[in-house]
Amino acid sequence: MLIPTEPIWIERADQLAELCVGWRQQGAIAVDTEFMRTDTFYPIAGLLQIGDGKGCYLIDPLAIADWQPLRELLLDGKVIKVLHSCSEDLEVFQRWLDLVPSPLFDTQIGAAFANLGFGLGYANLVKTLLGIEIPKDETRSDWLQRPLSQSQLKYAALDVAHMLVVYGKLLQILKTSQRLEWVKSDCADLVEQARAPDHFDDAYQKVGFAWKLRPQELAVLRQLCIWRETQARQRDIPRNRLIKEPSLWDIARKKPRDLQQLQQIADIPQRTLRNDGETLLAITKSQLESEPSTWPERLDPPLAQSEGPLLKALKQFVRDKADAELIPAEVLIRKKEYEAIVRSGMKGGDYRLPERLKGWRYTLIGEGLLQVAQDCKL
CATH class of the missing domain: 1.10.150.80 (HRDC domain)
Known part of the structure; x- marks a missing residue:
């Protein structure tokens, strides 16, 4: 079977709308995204790739304004969206189009249940099932530059060129082993988790060594973590650029009362000290003065x-x-x-x-x- 691998560039809304009409007649399409997330909290969509078995379409998020036909396609319950290791792609779609594609089939999950390996990369999966080598030399490219290089275009096209064939082979294996429903269930769980609203109240529990803190200190840490999560999103900057978790832990433990004491906390960026120092102190003070009944319980230590x-x-x-x-x-x-x-x-x-x-x-x-x-x- 000859698999088309040449990239087809799509930068007009009418082109995309016409393609979406055809794709909605298919049982499945291959989907991938390329994005940038160097200096931002949220991923910035740089490219959308769709493979339909007849062509590899590279759709430009920077050129098209009307995404309604694509939205309807990605939410069409009759069309399986086939992706590989899709958690970051789902973040892209949430930020870009405010949706989570569904139903979906993650070929990395499918490969694991087909006993081909846990956490198998896409290139290795294609090589295992099809004997085809896929270059991965553009993984860290700038996907927001225009025009994209020929190397980038080829790389992006190959990410979806073979996916439907891989999907078909995985289906055969999973049906034979009677594990297809397991995969469908886990993929549905991915969609449900991605759609779940953000809750920051328990973010403090993930901080290293939080179990060493007393309840009052945990109250400080909890509120500092909520502030960091909220502000990183509002400012669209990486969490660690705002402040790192060890610094939050140290604030909760040392309970600084003024800027001079706060400056003694290691690794707080100067910009954060300058712009948010008083806020960090106010959060700390408010929690130290809060009612003990509102403090979290101590966290469980590591297993004995x-x-x-x-x-x-x-x-x-x-x-x-x-x-x-x-x-x-x-x-x-x-x-x-x-x-x-x-x-x-x-x-x-x-x-x-x-x-x-x-x-x-x-x-x-x-x-x-x-x-x-x-x-x-x-």
Whole structure:
């Protein structure tokens, strides 16, 4: 089968609208994006690639004004949008078009369930399934420059040229192994997660060594993290350009009362000290004076060594199941989910499963994990 790989440049709204009419008659289209995110919080769309099996279309986000036909295509429930490792692409679409493409099929997830490898890159997937080498020499290109170079155009086209063929081969493998519904479920979860509104209230829990802080200090850290998340978005700058997490942790621990003390905190950018120093001090002061009833509870420390045997038994159970199913263990459970199971039974109650292990994973590993945990408790 001859796969067209020549890039077809689209920079007019009428061209795009006509193409979208045809694409909505297809069962699936290949989709990819190129974007820039060097100095901004949000990704800036530099290029949209769509492959339909007949051509590789490179659509210019900087030239077209009317995106309604594309919006309707990306939300058409009858057209599967095929992407690879799509989490960043979904961010691009949310920022650019205020939508999450659906339904979608992530070929990286499909490849994992097809036992081709966990976290497999697109070029390696194409080589594995089709024996075709794809160059990756434009990964860090400037996708906002115009005109794009011939090398960039070729690279972008190849990112979607083979995707539908790869998709077809993955479907065959997944249907034979009866795992297609698992992949569909995980891909639907990606869409749901991407559509979920942002909540910053628990951002402090992800800060390194936050578990070492007392409740009052955690109250300070929580509010500082909310401020950072909100301001990074409003100003459209990277979080760390505003202030890094270790600096927030140090403010919460040392509780500076004035600018002189704040300046002693390591790694706060001078611009942030100048423009936001008083705000950081005010946030700190307000939380130090807040009611103790509003403070967060202390966070759990890392698991104790005594929990090691249970953790080891849970991991061994999943490895055995994964080996029997010929799939990577990583697609079945995440590291933090092992820890959640262990912690759920540490206060004397029954062990509980994280929400993600209550779907199709329950029959495969969830029920067994609970049994292993209970057996280790006896």
